[in-house]
Amino acid sequence: MNGAGPAGSIRNWAGSHTYRAARFVEARSVAEVQREVEAATKVRVLGTRHSFNDLCDTDGTLLSTTGFPDPVVVDPHARTVTVRGGQRYAVVARAVHEAGLALPNMGSLPHISTAGAVATGTHGSGTANQALGAAVASLVLVGPDGALRTVRRGEPDHLGSVVALGALGVVVEVELDLVAPYDLRQELHLDLRWDDLLADPVGVLGLGFSTSVFTRWSGDLVGEVLVKARVPDPGRDLDRAAGLMGEAVAAGAGSPLLGLGDSMTLRGTDGPWIERLPHFRHDREPSQGDEIQSEWFVPLEQAGPALAALRGLGEELDPLLHASELRTVAADDLWLSPAQGRDSLALHFTWRNRPAEVAAAVERVESALAPFAPRPHWGKVFGPGFTAATAYERAEDFRALRRRVDPDGAFVNEFVQRVGLA
Template sequence: MRNEPELNWAGTLEYKAADIVDATTIDEVSSLVAGAERIRALGTRHSFSDIADTDALLVTVTEIEPDFVLDDEARTVTVGAGTRYGILARYLEDNGWALHNMGSLPHISIAGAVATGTHGSGNGNGVLSTAVSALEFVTADGELRTVRRGEPGFDGLVVGLGAFGVVVRITLNIQPSFQVRQDVFRGLPWDVLLDDVEGVTSLGYSVSVFTDWVEDTIANFWVKTRLDSGVDVPDEWNGAKRDIVSAGSLWETSDDNLNEQGGKPGPWLERLPHFRLDRIPSNGDEIQTEYFVPRSQGGDALRAVRALGEKIAPHLIITELRTAAADDLWLSMAYQRDSLIIHFTWKNEPDAVLALLPQIEEALAPFDARPHWGKLNTVDAVTLSRLYPRLPEFRALAAEWDPTGAFRNAALDRLIFTEE
């Protein structure tokens, strides 16, 4: 039993678990699961919602060795599920391989990111979960079970919210290593973005747009370009000018935390994430919220939120706009929709944030905004049932895998298994 409060990475969420056990082997995970009435898996604690929490036992797999298995012919890598993306990325780069994308923080665990649909950016890039080709679970009886792409239920199991068991090994698709340059543009007129979201977000392999909602022009947008794409990066685009100055001040933090900008080429793992693995990312003392809307309606969705800009700005550190390609994972926020992702990094002002969220969600309701499972929001079960057409199948699959509810928690009961 731990005596000190257990907090998430930013210190803004306290876990209610009766105990947290840091497993060091898969056998230990199996023993813990088999001996527990209720148990949940905890990753690197980068969620801002209670999706991973429980009032019973939490087990982490972040201390289990990665035990990399590289299959050059199949173009896959199998790795311990608690491994951080940045650690896996370095291994792959050292062996001439790459992932299709990375989140802004390389610090997050693979299993946690996959289970919640976490993402990077890019109109043609699926969320990180789309790279999964196999999952190995410890199921409720303590046994190991592996499921592969194409097998029954696979598309429901990937973004699984921890409902099916403790994931201990993951196999991901990989591709040959590639080089990326990262350029910062400043001064984009709002009207250009509102009228042509697709045009702005298609300027690079991965694009991020930053705003506080009340500025006259877009403060920054970052274009990450694959050097093998043959695309030239312009010095100016629709009034926005390329700048060599780094942009760490967006998060009220040091530029030293960021991966190198200014158009200097570098390996994918040092350009696709915003932050360096060996630094504390983002602001740190923060709350995060995020919604996915159809990219085809992106301009109208941004107009709806911008109408609340004067209310949002005093409590905001920064908003980042990113994109994701549609996929077929049942509970992915990008399920069957090319998506614009509206992210809020808030100051640590929980009362003010919780008062604002229903207003933002009401403004985004006409666009069927799907909240990120790992970010703070106030969306209810009735709304989620409408937003996720495969939710009944997810419930049935969870009942098949976990008939006693060993992996259920308050969040799943409230959001997924509530009687409508």
């Protein structure tokens, strides 16, 4: 079988997790996925390896779908794009842009796989922008018997099948909604004070089409604020950002928290969404690399108290952090989306790769956020005490769906069991 063998020392993108699978297969076609799944007792899917926990792991067969040669298919009349599940967002975005359309949203880095991103609740930023899974019009999955199953928007299983953690089958095809093309301008500001952010966090995070606040939680100044504004946008005044947090830094200047090299997307000029919506260029290594990541979602209406609670841990958190990123995510109705049913503040932590110290810091962060009903990002590091039943009202519906489509638990692993979704 093409690309089959022991998993060996395969690690995630950051090198912080080593997969333990007995067998690793790099599939090259849907038919190959079907054969592998039908033959396996236990199987999980590995995309672009951007999860930071054991979400994708298994004792059985670890199956990669990132090597499919199939093209990206844009339907300009339906305003949709159909891609293989393992296809990176960068490739999808390029095909969509060349067809004269746009994705409604993207994550901070375009290196991630489409199916993996939507399955874990990955998101971008913006008070009106939903997580990436909200754009999923349909999915094609390989079930435990190797058969293909299509789930379309409007059908009973759709809302439970998008953010599904790989527990319902192998997603081999994703259809995404598209929108008209749009231009953006992004600017970086350095002089936002904590007093101003805590006084009006929703207002600050609501600047522009998409706003990200980067911090290490200590000091009087927050850190850095990246504002992405629609061009033209009569409802957005770039002068307001400058008045609140100082003039934007020079377009070519490095970012102490995000990186001093040339990995960042274009700032300081107007241009197409594809070149400015993600934080990082698709042809450069994103973020820090040697890191651990965590993220929690709390109701946006409780942003002020939640930020104040973590601000009190600033001196403890600072030495362990590359940076934290604060973003907003609009509510959706996907059963296991971290933004399900509530507009959310997403609190992201890019930790230094010190596992024991990070585990202790995660415990402190979760304790501080406990009054605000936090939901962790499924693909990042969070405490062992979290269970879906306490955070998601549709958790039992998801369990019933999982039992129906995979009664023998071929796609269940320790992670799915630990969070109470088996």
